Structures are given as structure tokens and as C-alpha cells.
Amino acid sequence: MPDLASCTIAFYGVGAMGSAILAALVRGGHPADQVLAVDTSSERLRELAEAYAVRTTSDVAEAAGAADVHVVAVKPGDVPALLDAMAGGLGAGDLVVSVAAGVMSAAIEEHLPDAVAVARVMPNTPALVGQGMAVVSPGSRCGDEALALARSVLEPSGAVLSLPEKHLDAVTGVSGSGPAYAFYLAEAMTEGGVLMGLPRDVATTLTVQTLLGAATMLAEGEDSATILRERVSSPGGTTTAGLAVLDERATRAAVVAAVRAATERSAELGRAR
Ligand SMILES: NC(=O)C1=CN([C@@H]2O[C@H](COP(=O)(O)OP(=O)(O)OC[C@H]3O[C@@H](n4cnc5c(N)ncnc54)[C@H](OP(=O)(O)O)[C@@H]3O)[C@@H](O)[C@H]2O)C=CC1
């Protein structure tokens, strides 16, 4: 397998997720003329060409023949037809990296020539700002060099872990869908501030900086979430009053159930193939 720097990388589907990984890769220094955006939407292609000077095409077979690394970022239900359109252009030395939720690497391999390596990845949208979390799992034909190449596609997007594929549904439940849980909390905190009389822009600033500060303490410090929460909670004070309401309304159980539901939905998407 070659180094990523010498590879042409095609992104099939440049919606929310594909374009975030593409953007991080180009900002990270990968030559834009070695990046190919492929999408059914000519408007999306025009936007990406303008923003990042990447090459574009709507011809899947042409892209498959031109690239070495192939990032599949269409909706799970669109994956089989896309792979069939790609297959004729792929051969030994090619790597297919799929970010589609639930779609198993074995199901992807069935559509492709035997010589093609497949890796599955569960990324998330903070890749767009270089703060993504991606978990990479090798398929049955993905050796160490191909796995390293797959990781290097994601490294400009943020943190990267390698795990066996059996964990990817749970990963999807925590970090794949997780940004939406954080945005949901941000919406609710902002709304609470507005209800209590703060101007919306002020409530938004307070919420965003508070979540950023809390996440930075978790990321950079040694202390667990439990210890950090206890340090905010003065006995008989304001925080315990607020947290008691979250407990009364079973918020912790609701978040655990949300992770379970997203995990189960990922597995279900895989069975639908
Ligand atoms: N969004 C997220 O946070 C995450 C998404 N994922 C996974 O990423 C994948 C993409 O999700 P997301 O970016 O949200 O979806 P989007 O709908 O935003 O993007 C998918 C893009 O692919 C295009 N497309 C569909 N079929 C083809 C085709 N045959 N060839 C080229 N382009 C095609 C779509 O066009 P059109 O709209 O015309 O169909 C669309 O522009 C999904 O499989 C999802 O599970 C994984 C982790 C996180």
C-alpha cells in the first residue's frame, strides 16, 4: 500500500459527513488536485470545488478508475448500487473506506473484486473543525498497511482509534450520533436561559463556552466526569437544585436509552442489506 500523500482519494457522497472528512484532509495539506469529489448533486460539487479547489465528477466509474483510496459516504441504502458502479474500476492496491452506518465490511466485500481492501469507519461531524472522533475497523482483506492507510485518511479530522468491527454499532451510538446529543443539550440550555430573561445571543454564548470549557476539562485533565460534576455542586447550592430536577426526570436513564436506541438502529441498518 502506498503512503496517503501519493494517493488520489475519491469521496463518493459529499454531504454532511463526506465533505467534513474531505475538508479536514485538504486543510491538513493533502494536495487538492489529488482529491476527487463524486456526488449526484452538481450544486454540492460546485460548492466543494469553490471552497477547496478539489476535482469533481458525477461519474462514479470514472472516479473509481482514477483514485487509489475510495471513501464511501452515501446513505446506507445507497451503498450497494454505488459499490456495483465502482467495482469495474477497482483492483489490487485499491482501498475502500466506508463510513456508512451499519453496513458490514463483509457485505461491502461481496460487491468488490477480491484484491480490494475494505475498512469500515465510524466518524462524526466535528471532523469539519479537526475535532472529530473516528473508529476504524479492518475488513477481512485489510492488512496492517491498508489499515494504516485508512487511519491516515481520518487523522487530519481529529482523534482516531482502531477497534474490531463488532464494536462499531456501539461506537455509532456514542460518538457517531453523539454530536447531536450535545447540540440537543446546547439547544435546551440556551432555551432555559432565554426563558429566564437572557437575550438569545447572550444565552448562546454562555452555553457554547460552558460546553467547550467542560469538554476541555474532561479532555485535558485527569479527573473523571463524576469528580468534575461534584466540584461544581456546592452543598445546598444552585447546582444540586438543578441536578435534582435532571434526576427526577430520569435524564441519565434517557441518555443511556438514547445510546442503546442508536446502537440498535445501526445494527438494524446492517441487517437491512
Ligand atoms: N451525518 C453524520 O453525522 C454521519 C454520517 N455517517 C454516514 O455517512 C453517510 C452519509 O451521511 P450524510 O453525509 O449525513 O448524508 P448526506 O445525505 O448529507 O450525503 C450523502 C450524499 O451522497 C449523495 N449520493 C447518493 N447516492 C450517490 C451516488 N450513487 N453517487 C454519488 N453520490 C451519491 C447524496 O445525493 P442525494 O441527496 O441527491 O441523494 C448526498 O449528497 C451515511 O451512510 C451515514 O450513515 C457516519 C457518521 C456520522
Ligand SMILES: O=C(O)[C@@H]1CCC=N1
Ligand atoms: O444518523 C445517522 O444514521 C448517521 C450515522 C451516525 C450519525 N449520523
